[in-house]
Amino acid sequence: MNLTSLEVAIAGAGIGGLSLATLLARQGAAVTIYDQMAAPQPVGSGFVIQPTGAAVLSHMGLLDQVLARGSRIRRMHGRLSSNGRTVLDVSYAKGAHGIAIQRVALFDLLLDAAVRAGVGFETSSRVTAVEDGSRPRIVLEARNGSPADLVVDAMGAGSPLDRKPATELSYGALWATVPWPKGGPFAEDELQQRYHRASQMAGVLPVGTAHDGAAPMATFFWSIRNTDVAAWRNAGRAAWINEVRAFWPDVVDLAEIAEPVHARYRHHTRQPLAGRNIIRIGDAWHATSPQLGQGANMALLDAASLCTALISQQTIADGLTRHLRQRQMHIRFYQLLSSILTPFYQSDSRILPFSRDLLIGPVTKFPLLRGLITTLVTGELLSPVARIAFDRIAFDSSDEDALGQPA
Template sequence: MRFEKLDIAIAGAGIGGLSLAAMLASRGANVVIYDQMAAPQPVGSGFVLQPTGSAVLSHMGLLDKAAARGAVINRMHGKLAGTNKTVLEIGYGKSRHGIAIQRVALFDILLEAAIAAGVKFETSSKAIDISDGERPAIVLDGGRMAPSADLVIDAMGANSPLGYIPTKELGYGALWATVPWPEDGPFHRHELEQRYHRASRMAGVLPVGTAKDGAPKMATFFWSLRNQDIDTWRSAGRAAWIGEVKEMWPETVPFAEIAEPVHARYRHHTRKPIAGRRILRIGDAWHATSPQLGQGANMALLDAASLVTALEHSTSIEGALALHVRQRGLHIRFYQLMSFVMTPFYQSDSRVLPVIRDIAIAPTTQLPLMRQLISRLVTGEFLDPVKRIGL
């Protein structure tokens, strides 16, 4: 398909929307991103760029930039609070690793690539719907219609208004904060470290590198919390929270003392990827989960790359959308199922599941074959999604 003749409208300037826009525009498509913000800006803290997401950035020629700002992650290590008993240990192996990066750092890299490729931006333009038809169009807040396009992409994330279902929200969210990385502190510079109290409390520390060249190194500190308890947490004040942090993981008290945490809520849903004629969902707008498997941004990057390769190998938009769904469907269904099954062992009110996790699942994951399988699961490489999308 000739990209030069394509008009593409994308709702949402997140990781998925920006990467897709940059790839399409660099191939000659006319791409416009509509975003509700006054200026494009990231939402969220740090995350681990897995080998799958790194493969997409390498394809885009952006991996070196991301690696320069991120921190190499070789292992994920979780212990029980108080006893320091290891109940989660996942390594990447000798030749592979993750890249922990601040969302703002990757956002800036993708935004720069999109602008360089000629992507146009319509800011302060909140999408509330998409009109169906041979040439669909984004409906903006206030009833204004954006120009019609050959293809419209919903990249508005888990809270996209298209097909929004409030009951899909999970019971547990988390407090996230970006804090200075303590060079001489007790934390490992190449690990994601976590502490658990049953499944009702989880805290983590992730080194996430620098936001930009010359900036100080930072870490992401996160603390799980039931969504229904957020008002109680706010009312109790910082001193009460610091007391909880000290009891569970004393070494992280300095983070809690200076953190400016943001409360994140999570959803689990799998919507239909094709929302109408020539209307497509990608990323969390299609498939949202809890962050337990750490696949969100990586999945969005894979979705974006898959659509581009599908368009390259198809003679029609309809054929490209069908090919794209075939390329991504199995991988997405598998990880949606795994997230649904595994999340209650780490974030839930159950007293039984964390016991099963600690005395049965944790030792099993140390067996050689299981270690390899779990590693491929967490890195997102199970079912070889990069090969499936034809990179």
């Protein structure tokens, strides 16, 4: 399909929405993003871009800039807080790595790419519904958006376009971005975590710089039951610092300067099609806990898949069908995997973490199983990038000159 006559309305200026908007606009589509913020801005802390997400960013011509701002992650290492015994040890294949990055850093790069591609923005625009039809229309609080050929819900797990509530997980986390402790006890290429059963987890992730010339930072996270957040606030900072000190002394300095934000998590798999020529991507379609760290990577894959599918087909309907064929198997598998594994890492169970500690650490010492676990964690199982067929996207010369190659 020639996209030069395509009009697209995207609800949500997150990673998935910005990526899709840029890819479509570069193909000549007229794209408008509607977002409730007064100005586009990121929400959340740091995360790891896996090889799947990096492949999309490479084809967008952004990978070199992402690598310059992020930190290469080559290992994920988890120990028990009580005795330091390793219960999770996952390393990337030789020459491969993840990229830990601050959400604001990736957001700024994606926003700049969208603006340069000619994407339009309607800010301070809270989307409340979508009018179905051959030319669907986004409905805002105070007015209606213009009719479009395609409407995309990229508003995340809390999207108002599905009245069916998502299942909120019992555990959330306190997240903070703090200065990277140079010369401290943490490796610059590792995600390090500590566990007590499944009821307590903390981690430190180096996430690079927010922009050129900025100081390197780390993301510090501390799991917490959502029902315990009020009690945590009432107990005060000193009580929390004492708890952190008893759990993992090495991170006390980070906790003391942290300004933590409480994040809640949902698990759901909604119907991807919300009406005729109305589709969901990212967490609006499939939300999970952060245990496998796939959220941003899945959104990038969704965006690239939808673009290539539309290009390869003669009609929007056929493009959406092709897109779902390319993505559904991968999404269903990781939704199931997340549902199964999350209680082993965040729950009140005593049996599940015991079996985790007994089995997972020793299993990762066997090369074949270690490789399988690595493939699971990096999101590469079922070959989601190959299914997208990036060769369907023809970049113009300016895009080709900007293409970065995986390091």
